[in-house]
Amino acid sequence: xxxxxxxxxxxxxxxxxxxxxxxxxxxxxxxxxxxxxxxxxxxxxxxxxxxxxxxxxxxxxxxxxxxxxxxxxxxxxxxxxxxxxxxxxxxxxxxxxxxxxxxxxxxxxxxxxxxxxxxxxxxxxxxxxxxxxxxxxxxxxxxxxxxxxxxxxxxxxxxxxxxxxxxxxxxxxxxxxxxxxxxx
Numbered sequence: 001x002x003x004x005x006x007x008x009x010x011x012x013x014x015x016x017x018x019x020x021x022x023x024x025x026x027x028x029x030x031x032x033x034x035x036x037x038x039x040x041x042x043x044x045x046x047x048x049x050x051x052x053x054x055x056x057x058x059x060x061x062x063x064x065x066x067x068x069x070x071x072x073x074x075x076x077x078x079x080x081x082x083x084x085x086x087x088x089x090x091x092x093x094x095x096x097x098x099x100x101x102x103x104x105x106x107x108x109x110x111x112x113x114x115x116x117x118x119x120x121x122x123x124x125x126x127x128x129x130x131x132x133x134x135x136x137x138x139x140x141x142x143x144x145x146x147x148x149x150x151x152x153x154x155x156x157x158x159x160x161x162x163x164x165x166x167x168x169x170x171x172x173x174x175x176x177x178x179x180x181x182x183x184x
Contacts, residue, residue: 012059013042020063027071041066107169114164118157121145125153 020041024034041063045052052062115126124143128134129150134142136150143150162170 009046012056016060016063017042019060020067023064024067024071027067037067037070040070103172107172110165110169111161111173114161115157118160121149122153122157122160125150126157129154 017038021034021038024037024041025031028034028037044066045059045062048062052058111130115123118126121143125139128139128142129136136147136154139145139150140147161173165173
């Protein structure tokens, strides 16, 4: 494949570049984006050269139209994108929150799987404490056991989770517990 550029193409680029770039900059207000648009316009021209008149005015018109059409298409794509995000209720700032929710969901699934392996009374205490947010006193009354038994089951349950839970998940779990948030 021959990548050499003819003298006439080089001259055309040199003669029209500053005008096309200035036009793109005036439309966008962004110099870097204007340069990209200008290069895209010339690339499009060279790819479609056989379909464009050799008249310099026609070439310049093609280049201007390429820049304008690219901006219009980008604007349309942005509007479609905006409508999508409005319909879904999300925006790009929600991406971090979505990642956080995904991690939280995976954590809950893993914690629940492990909690279900605990002995019955220990499982009940952990679920009432961490999933339903009940205090030790409320758990004591709910299960009709002593406050020390509640504390013992919580300690055993947490030790089991610490031993069996992925270390990163355990740290998140502890952070949630320390904030005294309900898991559900």
